[in-house]
Amino acid sequence: MAEQAKYAELVRQFSAFGAVKREMGRILPSDCPAGSAAVLTLLGRHGDMRMSRLAELLSVDMSVTSRHVTHLAERGWIQRSPDPADKRSRILHLTPAGKARLDELSERTTRLLAERLSDWTDEEVGQLTRLMARLRASFDDCRAAPQRPPRPPAPPDAAAPRTAPTTRTPAATT
Numbered sequence: 001m002a003e004q005a006k007y008a009e010l011v012r013q014f015s016a017f018g019a020v021k022r023e024m025g026r027i028l029p030s031d032c033p034a035g036s037a038a039v040l041t042l043l044g045r046h047g048d049m050r051m052s053r054l055a056e057l058l059s060v061d062m063s064v065t066s067r068h069v070t071h072l073a074e075r076g077w078i079q080r081s082p083d084p085a086d087k088r089s090r091i092l093h094l095t096p097a098g099k100a101r102l103d104e105l106s107e108r109t110t111r112l113l114a115e116r117l118s119d120w121t122d123e124e125v126g127q128l129t130r131l132m133a134r135l136r137a138s139f140d141d142c143r144a145a146p147q148r149p150p151r152p153p154a155p156p157d158a159a160a161p162r163t164a165p166t167t168r169t170p171a172a173t174t
Contacts, residue, residue: 021034023112024109024112027108027109027112028105028108029104031075032101032105033071035058035064035067035068035071036068036071036072036077037105038058038068039054039058039065039068039069039072039078040072040077040078040094040098040101040102040105041102041105042054042057042058043078043092043093043094043098043102044094044099044102048091048092048093048094049091049092050083050089050090050091050092051065051066051069051089051090051092052089054069054092069092072098075097075101076095076097076098077094077095077097077098077101078092078093078094078095078098079092079093079095080092080093081093
């Protein structure tokens, strides 16, 4: 039961972490909401990419990604170019103005974190960073390989496995 309590506390902490994210969002310029900032950050970190890859990295649907991309393109922060390998697709590029906006956003968030964590040691900040990266990696693993729900336990009287007659479908015969 103690194990269950520690995960329940973790859920409460995740919920409370929303306040941290909201405060970080308040320092963003009005013309660059959190979703747009996330797109700029990903393009800055990973380089040019297709919209489908961006949607995957954002863990959102293509329509949401498209809205963010349109918002950024209208401001001249990203450019959409035809994909040489598939003319129907677009490759997203960070423009010099987008890079400048990304640098500004990074400076703002770094300054906020330095201010709020000024009483933390370098070791504590490093430990938080490592644990957050590890947590994120655990969830990336789950996204990459969908997990099946655990099987329910077998009823106590099911000591011997029962075999059902085999039925072949057209797909099973090939």
